[in-house]
Amino acid sequence: MVDVSIIVGGGILGLLSAQLLANEGRKVLLLEASATGTEASWAGGGIVSPLYPWRYSPAITALAHWSQDYYPSLGKTLLQQSGVDPEVHETGLYWLDLEDEDQALAWAHRHGRPLHPVDMEQVHTAVPSLGDGFSSAVYMPGVANVRNPRLLQALRAALAKLPNVTIIEHCPVSGFINDGARVVGVQTAQGEMRAEQVVVAAGAWSGRLLAKLGLELPVKPMKGQMILFKCAEDFLPSMVLAKRRYAIPRRDGHILVGSTLEDVGFDKTPTEDALESLRETAIELLPGLADATVVKHWAGLRPASPEGIPYIGPVPGHEGLWLNCGHFRNGLVLAPASCQLLTDLMLDRSPCIDPEPYAPAGRL
Template sequence: MSEFLIVGGGVIGMMTTLQLADAGHSVTLVERRCCGQEASWAGGGIVSPLYPWRYGPAVSRLSRWSEGFYPELALRLREESGVDPEYRQKGLLYLRVEDEARALEWAREEGKRLERVDADFLYAREPQAAPGFQEALWMPTLGSIRNPRLVSSLRTRLAAMPRVTLHEEVEVTGFEVAGGRVLAVQTTRGDLAGGQVVVSGGAWAAGLLETLGVALPVRPVKGQMILFKAPPGLVQRVVLMDGRYVIPRADGRVLAGSTLEECGFDKTTDAEARASLRASATAIIPALADCEVEHHWAGLRPGSPDGVPFIGAVPGIDNLHVNAGHYRNGLVLAPASTRLLVDRLLGREPILDPTPYALEGRC
């Protein structure tokens, strides 16, 4: 029996496993598919909420801590796994921001670099941006990471760690509970036991806890994205306009996203969304109209009230914990939210006040 059993092998589950194993503990990670193939793979990889000033302090605190952690994490994973997560810190350009005054006020309050720039600045940095803009907002510190490579590097690193046991293609069906403790996690391949159990199942977390009579307000929210096969250098940095964005990769490919759809666990794609995403992308970077749409996919975000994740102990069950409900910011908040939970699990001083994320009083 491992000291810790993690249910859900997305970026939250894998980062939790990595930190616990780094601290010298044995960890078993159980994933219903292959690790990192759901929302962690499907997202865009921007290491910031899209419009950070529109979130409350609970999300902002996690985001601020995580953003500073990613350069170090990416370097470590590249060295230890041989897979480069392709962290790029080239900034973000905001076009047509309706609440610009609030954004600049937020930046002053938070000590965050965000400034209004003129057309010369905009087109010097992004020559292919849509013409006609007289100004933009510029956040020079923003980074992005190639999330499929991030999850691949995390999985590769975990698979090489002797204290980590990975169970993939294994679905959790329930929990055996007695005396206020989880005795075993029931799966399609038999029961598994762990001293402490963490549910980090993303959009599926609510269904897992429902088997215990715990009503976790986390729901799936579909997001569709497309990928352009573009020449290297066409787009240099993340550009955001009217809630849609383009994200360049090192090989020239450009992601464009994303939709927000309330349709349960349906992950099908459709022509209407594809056309809408293409129209948004070409409105930001007109030259993308000449590029092939190479791929179109959908993922399921774990939606939660106000986008504030649930991080901490499940009331009434001594050894059960949850880390889920990050909505659009799972990858953004993953380093801080996993560190916060691991601090609690190991009895360390937490990096942040855990109160806003507790389940008690919110479920």
């Protein structure tokens, strides 16, 4: 008998976990309340780095470094498997007018990351579209962005070809099936579904699900709004970040500008105030955008957790129940390492990184 694993949630964490488990011979049933890849994973910017990596704990750094090294090969593999190019696009990243530049450089030195100060004249030569109002910059080459909607399409298409993966969309999970202290399945809109393991990878909704077992998982939604412009393909050669806002170039000339951080519950409505604020930021960073049309404006819900440290591993007292959630602003960045770690733990083999900081035990 092949073990069956149910994964609740069809974002980047759920889809990639499904692929890794299926590649190990597991039978996987992935359940998604709406359509796969349409929530936070779709809505983010896709920078393959935390916004300010030196401000995070070593737990985030460990996942981020593992994942950053893995992304280029993941992009190539998914293109081969699915025919969809996730566009892992190495542009490098400029941080402008940092208040904590010294800490940033010290962090980079400690971790062997290639971050260095750059003269503003050089920055304007490299990024001619940049505005004039900035006085200092640091640059990290090699930082990539991934076109997250296409990454999700590629994963979905790759999973569709695997005979041991079943995806059921528009199938909300309403609770768990218990056999004593063991979780043996889930209750859904389409009836009971049973499995040897259940993985909760439901992003901002994970806390609501765990509450059905009387567990308090401190993961809550934090709204973020983004806007998208279309420019010439060479308009912005590198990512730029200033005052907690960023501009990300896609290969075809689309420019994403984000993002807001709003504590408004599960409300995903884009607002005029945010649109205006993001447009102002965009024009301050890149004055040429004053003449560009906003192609799209949207909002998503990040799964906020204390210090942004995700929950990855078994839930104590509920045998068979696993978590891979609570990645806050870094779901795409941390996904490869998080899903590899989960797979290693579920298969009881040596983990790719130390699992202790992410363990649900003692944190619920």
